[in-house]
Amino acid sequence: MSAKQVLDIDYTKYNFRDSDASYEYKFPKGLNREIVERISQIKKEPDWMRQFRLRSYDHFMKRHLPMWGGDLTTLNFDEMLYYASPTEKKSRSWEEVPAYIKQTFDKLGIPEAEQKFLGGVGAQYESEVVYHSLREDLAKKGIIFKDTDTALRENPDIFKKYFSTVVPPEDNKFAALNSAVWSGGSFIYVPPGINVEVPLQAYFRINTQNMGQFERTLIIADENSRVHYIEGCTAPIYSTDSLHSAVVEIIARPGAHVRYTTIQNWSNDVYNLVTKRAYAHKNATVEWVDGNLGSKLTMKYPSIYLLGEGAKGEILSVAFAGKAQHQDAGGKVVHLAPNTTSRITSKSVSKDGGRTTYRGLLHVAKGAKGVKSTVRCDALLLDEYSRTDTYPYNEINEDDATTTHEATVGKIGEDQLFYLMSRGLSEQEALSMIVMGFMEPFTKELPMEYAIELNRLIQLEMAGSVG
Amino acid sequence: MPSTLEIKDLRVSIEGKEILKGVNLKVSQGEIHAVMGPNGSGKSTLANTLMGHPKYKVDSGDILIDGESIVGATPDVRAKKGLFLAFQYPLEISGVPLAQFLRSAYRSVKGEEKPQGKGVGGEMITALAFKKKLDEKLKEVDMDPAFAKRYLNEGFSGGEKKRAEILQMAILQPKIAIMDETDSGLDIDAVRKVAEVLSNMAGPEMGVLLITHYQRILEYIKPQFVHVMVSGRIFRSGGPELARLLEEKGYTWIEQEAAATV
Numbered sequence: 001m002s003a004k005q006v007l008d009i010d011y012t013k014y015n016f017r018d019s020d021a022s023y024e025y026k027f028p029k030g031l032n033r034e035i036v037e038r039i040s041q042i043k044k045e046p047d048w049m050r051q052f053r054l055r056s057y058d059h060f061m062k063r064h065l066p067m068w069g070g071d072l073t074t075l076n077f078d079e080m081l082y083y084a085s086p087t088e089k090k091s092r093s094w095e096e097v098p099a100y101i102k103q104t105f106d107k108l109g110i111p112e113a114e115q116k117f118l119g120g121v122g123a124q125y126e127s128e129v130v131y132h133s134l135r136e137d138l139a140k141k142g143i144i145f146k147d148t149d150t151a152l153r154e155n156p157d158i159f160k161k162y163f164s165t166v167v168p169p170e171d172n173k174f175a176a177l178n179s180a181v182w183s184g185g186s187f188i189y190v191p192p193g194i195n196v197e198v199p200l201q202a203y204f205r206i207n208t209q210n211m212g213q214f215e216r217t218l219i220i221a222d223e224n225s226r227v228h229y230i231e232g233c234t235a236p237i238y239s240t241d242s243l244h245s246a247v248v249e250i251i252a253r254p255g256a257h258v259r260y261t262t263i264q265n266w267s268n269d270v271y272n273l274v275t276k277r278a279y280a281h282k283n284a285t286v287e288w289v290d291g292n293l294g295s296k297l298t299m300k301y302p303s304i305y306l307l308g309e310g311a312k313g314e315i316l317s318v319a320f321a322g323k324a325q326h327q328d329a330g331g332k333v334v335h336l337a338p339n340t341t342s343r344i345t346s347k348s349v350s351k352d353g354g355r356t357t358y359r360g361l362l363h364v365a366k367g368a369k370g371v372k373s374t375v376r377c378d379a380l381l382l383d384e385y386s387r388t389d390t391y392p393y394n395e396i397n398e399d400d401a402t403t404t405h406e407a408t409v410g411k412i413g414e415d416q417l418f419y420l421m422s423r424g425l426s427e428q429e430a431l432s433m434i435v436m437g438f439m440e441p442f443t444k445e446l447p448m449e450y451a452i453e454l455n456r457l458i459q460l461e462m463a464g465s466v467g
Numbered sequence: 468m469p470s471t472l473e474i475k476d477l478r479v480s481i482e483g484k485e486i487l488k489g490v491n492l493k494v495s496q497g498e499i500h501a502v503m504g505p506n507g508s509g510k511s512t513l514a515n516t517l518m519g520h521p522k523y524k525v526d527s528g529d530i531l532i533d534g535e536s537i538v539g540a541t542p543d544v545r546a547k548k549g550l551f552l553a554f555q556y557p558l559e560i561s562g563v564p565l566a567q568f569l570r571s572a573y574r575s576v577k578g579e580e581k582p583q584g585k586g587v588g589g590e591m592i593t594a595l596a597f598k599k600k601l602d603e604k605l606k607e608v609d610m611d612p613a614f615a616k617r618y619l620n621e622g623f624s625g626g627e628k629k630r631a632e633i634l635q636m637a638i639l640q641p642k643i644a645i646m647d648e649t650d651s652g653l654d655i656d657a658v659r660k661v662a663e664v665l666s667n668m669a670g671p672e673m674g675v676l677l678i679t680h681y682q683r684i685l686e687y688i689k690p691q692f693v694h695v696m697v698s699g700r701i702f703r704s705g706g707p708e709l710a711r712l713l714e715e716k717g718y719t720w721i722e723q724e725a726a727a728t729v
Contacts (some may be wrong), residue, residue, distance in 0.1 A: 026701065085534075179645065198525040204713055258718065320598070337686075359641055381638050413523060413558075416518075416558050416560065418521065419554065419558040420520075420560070420568075421519075421541060421542035421543045421546070422518050422519075422542040422543075422545075422546055422551075422552050422554075423543075423546055423572035423575070423576070423639065424543050424547055424572050424576035424639070425543055425544050425571060425572060425575055425577030426541075426575075427541070427543075429571065429575070433559060433563055433568070433571065434563075435561070436562065436563070437560055437561050437562030437563035437618070437619075438561065438562055439562065440561070440562030440563070440618075
């Protein structure tokens, strides 16, 4: 992508909202036991799920906010909407989707993307997934890709076997909240030995003001299977705060390979507080590719538990913090078995007083011999008002572990800018090019259209950085 | 009318210290000028000032391209007017492939090529046309096509960096090219190679201002004009014979002469 190519994109497409969205169910603000019960009732859930939600609600009410990380003092749980459903039924084909929702997705370009690249599309509009399709040949191989509510109804056994086994409600306050009011998200099951050759993708979107979004994603890759799931997120711009609190669970059974790619671009009023965790069994590989733009505060640390010998984990995280934004991101790897390997790469850019934090945990358990781990965090500060911090926590309980940690903080030099500008690039183009280059180790891991999109977003964030 | 770069009584300082003390020089398209001089005489200051490095402050005098002053213009504006600087120490830009960088630069300097045809198809055509041009130029400067995908100057050897500068020049086709110590840090074979490529490129369409400490590159590029810079001034100008004189006698005598005239 050249800087020039990026400039002619109409980015206003993300800054819109539907005024005439009609909601089937829309609750008053705030949360109580009745609302939790009612969500379960509307969804016609089995009793075990109702009880799970209530248990989670109770824990949410008594659990403290985290005592670390970003500033949560202005987060008001009583001002949030916890459930809204635009249509009751899910549509199987694009034609059945209501016109106003279709317009929204048209603006996001989903159908085109699907035609070209996607194996299956799950598009989430508010809490219910309204559009879902999976290419037939994939379905024939026994691959399940549907929204999580539908999976609970249609695939109850496998659902119950794995649901909440990786992230229990008691994990943290936001996991508890999600467990109480979750709605939508993606459910994926890949049978043993199946290689899903095309990425599976879902788009999430928040439309209603003060709407919380609590999707729940569960991915099970059975033995020696392979799958790549991609999730893109955008939210329109509102002046008051919204809350996004997802839970993502991945189970990579022995020999499986799972990659989970997210690029999130929230509007500046969103609290993005997400719990993502994966279990990697013997010789399995899990890769989190995680890009964070926008939001008021993001706290997100994708984690991987390496449970079986020979398991591999990789976390690649980028964060871009602009004015009044705090990206508190990183990764956690827990080595619980011998000869497991991991790599964490974090890249962050701060500008206009934005703040990035790398927060990482590397844990090597007693008995996990022959562990290898690499952690690298690079931060780029675009001005003197911005800030970056690094908090790496290492708990190494085996002497033979090979671990390396490297951290760099860089600034764009006058000479670099002069060099690029001497070749005809404007100051802003030169800055964007350096930032995109800095992000390149991340961008190159993305499918082409996501790489282009990310570079557009960076270009947009960089606009107005000069003068 | 050939394009000209004209430097008039240029005085330049860095952080309050005067480095150039009244430089006069005129370079036209089709001419090759060599500016020689001892270390610290102000040669690199001249090169960087002409291209508009923000660290160098023009205190008085003027720099004109085709009669128009460019003092105060940003480097990108100067590039668009046809000026090019081959850096003594090219910067490394991580994560930016050489080909992508050159395409952006080419578009900026030469103006947006209008895609032939609509949408992605038209974009593909212009992308392919550029790739063809780049492949040709890579061949001309004797660089492996694999360099196109490598990050700009990252991990390049000294000689490769200098050759990449010439490649950039070949793509951007400036009217006036300033070569800042393009021969420094290279072994004799690399100097010859770079010089050959440069002489092939220097023609009626390009004027060259070759800044160098040593005479050896002038074995392969024949300047019509040689200028000797001492203590921030052009102390003497002449033909190729002046370069040979410097090679034989070194810079000491001319520095002494210059000191005596102050």
